[in-house]
Amino acid sequence: MGGKQHAKYEGIEVRDGATGSTIRVRFQYRGIERRESLKLEATPANLKYASRLRGEILNAIARGDFDYASYFPDSKHAKSLTKGTQKRLIFDALGDFMKDCAAAVERGAMSPSTLHGYRKIVDNNLKVKWGRLAVDEVTPAALRTWIGAMDCTAKTARNVISPLHSVLQDALNDGLIEANPLDRLALNKILTRTKRKSTYEVDPFSLDEITAILAACEGPARNLFQFAFWSGLRTSELIGLRWADVDFDAALIRVRQAVVVRTEKTTKTDAGTRDVMMLPSARAALEAQKQWSALMPHGRVFTCPWNGKPWTGDKQIRVNCWTHVLKDAEVRYRNPYQTRHTFASTLLSRGENPLWVAQQMGHVDTEMIIKHYGRWIPEHDAKAGYTPKNAWDEFAAASK
Secondary structure, three states, X not given: OOOEEOOOOOOEEEEEEOOEEEEEEEEEEOOEEEEEEEEEEOOHHHHHHHHHHHHHHHHHHHHOOOOHHHHOOOOXXXXXXXXXXXXXXXXXXXXXXXXXXHHHHHHOOOOXXXXXXXXXXXXXXXXXXXXXXXXXXXXHHHHHHHHHOOOOEHHHHHHHHHHHHHHHHHHHHOOOOOOOHHHHOOXXXXXXXXXXXXXXXXXXXXXXXXXXXXXXXXXXXXXXXXXXXXXXXXXXXXXXXXXXHEEOOOOEEEEOEEEEOOEEEEOOOOOOXXXXXXXXXXXXXXXXXXXXXXXXXXXXXXXXXXXXXXXXXXHHHHHHHHHHHHHHHOOOXXXXXXXXXXXHHHHHHOOOOHHHHHHHHOOOOOHXXXXXXXXXXXXXXXXXXXXXXXXXXXXXXXXX
């Protein structure tokens, strides 16, 4: 018969049987809910004991030294889950993988955003699909079916597969398996054949759209978006920009940090740490923003219009501000990152040197520029630099 949750003690169930009431303890172990019966009558004293026992079990699980057979020697699960006899489960291997990732973040060897991405993949996908299997139970055939059924781009599929490949490789190195089953797959062939192409594209805003967007907002919101259009900074760099990194005298914006997943970090690459030329419309946005944040103790340039606090992430900007502004402006929706694409495509279409544009964008060379913006590059003078007149005179009117 099924057990009924006790009203007073969490995780303790009372089962009514032909010979009386008994107690059952419920807890999570290795990603699976376990229910184990105690050979005790459901008296107040025994219920209190069972609750204390459950707390002890939970603490042992948290410490990593829970021995199933010591607590439930007669359980049908005891043999397979007893320390020293159980197989290495994917669930546990993924848990250790995440601990290693968290340690890497502490050392500065991994970004918080990468950790956040891995956590979503591990918790929402890999543990659900593979967690109950031992490392030696994962077969190439099962992996091939799983990967082939993924409804995503090849890049996303690789991101999902990556943590699983890592834990299987560790199992191989530890002698738990004879080969990594993922290495036996023709992964490139599977992904090419089954994964859909990315639908994301560079879709910059026109001068009329920029004018409409800026006219539809005011104060800190307008300053942020105007600066975004004329600086080319990534959204995370906009959020992380500090007044100490704004040099009005030299007309430079010194990009030194970004905010990702509510965490400030240094820019991703050496090229990302850069000085960006302060175009006139970007300067105007910064000048206008001074009254809102220049004297605030947090030191950040751009702040939320509704509370004066620094932005916490790109989602907050997109959901709470950008979406509404585009709707009011009656401009077709594109995400805020398209402001960066607008900056690059506009410079290039007006004859600026692709290498100089790449440096302004934080790229080490022109590879990404040509890949994403090649159709906006006309014949140009390879020795040309930034020339405000031919690039920005007509666009400056949109910020007035």
